[in-house]
Amino acid sequence: MSRVCLVFFLAVVTVVSGCSKGSAAPGAKAGPGSGAAPAAVQAAQAAQAGQQIPAPPAAPPKPVPAEFPDVLARVNGDVISKTEFERAIQTVEARAGSPLPADRRDQIVRGLLDQMVGIKLLKQEAAARKVVVPDADVEARIAEIKKQFPSEEVFSQMLEARKMTIAALRADQRDDLAINRMLADALKDKVAATPEQIDTFYQENQERFKQPEQVKASHILISVPQGADAAAKAAIRAKADDVLKQVKAGKDFAALAKEFSQDPGSAVNGGDLGYFRQGQMVGPFNDVAFKLAPGAVSDLVETQFGFHIIKVVDKKAAQTAPLDEVRPQLKQYLEGQNRQREAAALVAGLRAKGKIEILI
16 A cells, blocks of 8 residues: 555544554653653644545544445546455554444545545546656665565565555555655645744744653663562662662762663663653652752662662753744644645545545
């Protein structure tokens, strides 16, 4: 399935399942990082794709049949076949990690079919504008896709599971590249975010740019295995106490972290956890870190991971991120929004003058 198709399917995928979180370093509820980005900044990367077609209105969907007909729709005479549509559903389910929920099947199927109509219209428009995609570009895209699989055999198994031949995949990618190039050309003079647009959005959305208090800290973790008995735990605590004495005696914290810390995510960096916000670390770790002054070192802090020695390096007070700091990301975000709006308008225009037949 082409990249542009997958972009269109994102809205459908989010209906099927929620997002998952990655693994966290010991001491963290979620992975340590630079703190919460403003919502507009967080949305910037998602908006980059820019070719999303809005989902259909949330009116009660017309029921869809349990078994699809051979042809589900015609777009200016170009069919959306049962095979093509079922392959699209497979892609959505694979990305969501779950089958279509039965209670929302009608809604999701209708939305997916609507988006596939949009893709057909864009493909036809690219052909009408005589967009040419060299074979070398198609082969480069196929090579990119193959890199996502551990072997040629696994790649072939994916094609077989999706009932797709390599020739069909090449044709799909050629269409995708043609649509992307057509959109880039058609929208190139319509998506730029002006300084005035950026300034206005920033002033009208101050809440989105508020950043909570953050702490930058390093730690040394002496881990306690799950199920350790009292004697084993006492021995581990004694080891942690010995490391703490070395820290208090003035030995280099980063060097001690590299030597003794059992947190694989931070030990190699001298225990550095970067900046984190309130609530991002587990309770006892969080409470101590936010109470310590910059440069201070904690006593032993016990969590479910073991015994921590925490050194606070820096603190940032809660603030509203200044415009100059977020301007590049905000520009990117707003241009993504402009691109989505203009792409939707283009598709709406193609729908208005085209002949769309929905057969389910």
